[in-house]
Amino acid sequence: MTVLDKAVEPAEPVEPERSGGAVEGGAAGRRAGGGGSRPVAPGRRRAPFLLTTGLVVALFVLVPVAGGLGAYPIPTGDVISSVAHRIGLGGAELARVPESVLWNVRFPRIVLALLIGASLGCAGALMQGIFGNPLAEPSVIGVSLGAAVGAVATIAFGITFLGNWTVSVFAFVAGLITVFVVYAMSRSGGRTEVVTLILTGIAVNAFAGATIGLFIFLAEDTAAVNQITFWQLGSLAQSTWPKVLAVLPCAVVGLAVSPFYARKLDLLALGERPARHLGVDVERLRVVLILVVALLTAAAVSVSGVIGFVGLVVPHLLRMAAGPGHRFLIPGSALAGAVVLLAADLAARTIVQPAELPLGVLTALIGSPFFFWLLRRTRRKQGGWA
Amino acid sequence: MSSTPGTKSKPGTKSKPGTKSKLSTGSLRGLLRGRLGSGAPTPPPPATAGDVLVEAADITVRLGSREVLRGVSVAARAGEVLALVGPNGAGKSTLLGALAADLPVDGGVVRVHGRPVEEWSAPELALRRAVLPQSAALSFPFTVEEVVRMGRAPWARQPEVYEEDSDDTAVAEAMAVTEVTGFAARPFAALSGGERARVALARVLAQRAPLLMLDEPTAALDLRHQELVLRVCRARARAGDAVVVVLHDLGLAAAYADRVAVLRNGRIAADGPPAGVFEEGLLSDVYRQPVEVFPHPRTGDVLITPKRGS
Known part of the structure; x- marks a missing residue:
């Protein structure tokens, strides 16, 4: 008798909602909705369409407004x-x-906000799907801070041999190295235990944080220290078209690939083994999606610093509104992430004119209490997260 | 359940004129997907009664340093229900895990549909066998109907040749026989343990694989639904499928299984029809508990009770 499966009992018994136990018995002859129509809650079927429409409209309103304000x-x-x-x-x-x-200051910044927002939203949805945990986020496994180490190194030591692209390239390489280290360290016997992966991520995050601290300590001059701090807070203030070009390939590849894995991520919600029983090559799915997440996150971090909570809050909200199916959640999170980050950046640069709030600080200020509320609400409603 | 293996989709066989365009778009879609992943897996040919759909040949399984199974051989044939019984820790679930290709074997070989299990790809295996795990978990709040529909995933890349093969039919039928249709729209997390177990079973049935492996499907169920689940197992076997089921209730095994394998300390202690296997000496010995086996006064069915006090 193995104990493997017994360890994953649901966390706590939940009281049945709504119709209680009245459905027991006598249901044998009942057909599903009659004539093959699907008995899914009606709101849930309409929600993706309404949300998509709303978000696209918001996008078309926000872009010209953001272009004009400042x-x-x-x-x-x-x-x-x-x-x-x-x-x-x-x-x-x-x-x-x-x-x-308009064309040299505002639009590069708007495009960058859209790209990075889409990348972060999409990366968050993917990450949560891979770990089967709605609280997972790219920063959990250390990609964000790992990428940050690369970027900070270039600033601290004045490395510029790749010209304008130096920070991006270093951040990307460091981010990728981090994911592979985390993945290799948390892998044993051909499997990746989720708990090990997350714990390893925590350790790597701590190490990356310490390294950044060390780089700041070793930095050549106060200007570099200021630059690092500014960048650490997360900002889009230094957006240029070359930076857009640096992000574009990674973001586009990541965003284009991820929807193809939506169905498989749905199945992964049942657990690793049941997903495998339904024909999903779980290990391959993980490797591919972790690469995609690394690509998306490293791209975002390299130009804007660490911007938290977009990848956490956006998929959460969409899941609450439109259900957990990844076929809508993945593209939806990209779209909503883009809208949210554009709005946040617009607020960051207009609220305290002529000064500018760091974008990362703003998203964290709004995001963390919201997330806290979300956490308690969802837990109360669902009776815990298995 | 009307899902004999013969009714499953067979690309390449004669098709009605009306389904022709459906088929061609299906194969075009398969071609497009083939560029991104591996090509669509081929569904199994229909099995005839008596075909061995899964077998373990002299397998040894170690979990850590402990040998949980030693030299176990067992086979499940199309058209019969095979029950795995035995005391806690005897290796029932491990054996099922090995048969389901969840656990690697350290000796011997597991064959599914005649081929060593590691030679099948995951999508090919998913068309050949469905597995019900001991406990059902779900990390996101999908509804009951969405969960059952997940059982259709292996068939997503198969053209629908027959009406009764459609996802909607399979899902509705699986939900009807497990009596979960009434809460189709409720979130899975809001169900009781027994309701969840039935939903998980519905998902496995909707997969319509010719080989079913169920790990203690009756553990969380009330009397009525225990009987219902085993009636479903027997119906599937009569329709030509092979069913392997881990059971604790010897009475259920005696009533519904065509063959019973009794495990003790990682070995097969007995294997055969329940009437032959369930005898007092063996069971008392295996369970280290005196047991009485006697015929039902009216029907003559085998009844098994522990000897108490007296």
Whole structure:
């Protein structure tokens, strides 16, 4: 008799909601909804469509608004006109200064916010699916801070031999190395135990944090220290088109690949073995998705620093609204992540004008109490998370 | 349950004219998916009664340094219910785990549909056998109906040749026989232990594999549903499937199994029809508890009770 399966008993018994035990017996002859229609709660079927529509509308409203607002205000109409002009749909070019502000300062920042938000939201949804734990996040397994070590090293030691791309490349390489170290260390006997993986992630996070502290201590001058601190807080203030280009390939590849694994992630919710019984090559799924998560997270961290809670809160909210199915959750989290981060960045740079709040600080300030509330609410509702 | 292996989809066999376009889009989809992953797995050919669908040949399994199974040989044939019984720690679940390819064997070989189990890919195995684990867990709040529908995943890349093979039919039927249709829209986490167990069973039935492996499917169930589950097992066997089921209740095993394998300390102590295997000396010895075996006064069925006090 093995004890393997017995260890995963549900955490606590839950009281049945709604109709209680009245469904016992006599259901044998009842057909499912009659004529093959699906007896799924009606709200849940409509929710993905409504959410997608709402988010797309929000995106189309937010982009021109974000383009217009800032230290140098540009009327929203002018923003739309300039965009229309550039893509050849009429409109008109603006004066030299607003045109330059719009296209060299605002739009790279907006595009970057969208890309990074989408990457973080998607990475969060994937991570939670891989670990079967709605509280997992890329930073849990140490990718974020691992990537940060690479970026901080370049600033602290004045490494610039790759020019404008130095920080991105170092962050990406360090992030990838971190994932592989975590993965290799938590793997034994051809399996990856989730608990081991998360504990290893915690250890790696601690080590990465200490390394960053050491780099700050060793930094060449106070300017570098200031730069590191600024970057550590998470910000999109130094967005440029080359940075957009640096993020674009990683983000696009990651975002394009992940929806193909939605069905398999659904099955993984049953547990590793049942997923395998249903034909999922669990180990391969893990390796591929961990790579994708590394790609998405490292891309985001390399240009913006550590921006927390987007990958945690966004998938949570979508799951509550539209159910846990990954076929909507993965693309939905990317879309919602983009909208949320664009809105957050807009707030970060306009609330305390002419100064600017660090974006990471803002997301954490809003995100953590919200997350705390979410935590308690969900736990009360679900009776714990297995 | 009307799911004999013969009704499963068979690409390449003659198809009605109406299904032709469906088939071609299906194969096109298969081709597209084939570029991303491995190609669609082939479903098993229909089995005839008596075919060995899973067998363990002289297998040894170690968990850590402990030998949990030693030289165990057992086979499950199409058309019969094989019950694995024995005291706690005898190796029943380990044996089922080895047969299901969850646990690697340290000696001997496990064959599924005649081929060593490690030569099958996960998607191919999923079309050949369904496994019910001892306890059902779920990490996200999917509804009951969504959980049962997950059992159809192995067939996602198979063209639907026959109407009765459709996912909706299979899901509705599996939910009806396990009596969970009434709470199809409720979240799985909101169910009681016994209800969860039946939902998990419905998912396994919806998979419509010709080989069923159930690890203590009756443990959390009330009297009525224990009987119901084993009636379902027997119906599946009569329809041509092979069923391997781990049971603690010897009375259920005696009533519903075609063959019983009794395990003791990682070995097979007895293997055969219940009438032959369930005798007082053997059971008293295996369970280290005096046991009485006698015929039911009216029906003549085998009854097993522990000897108490007197």
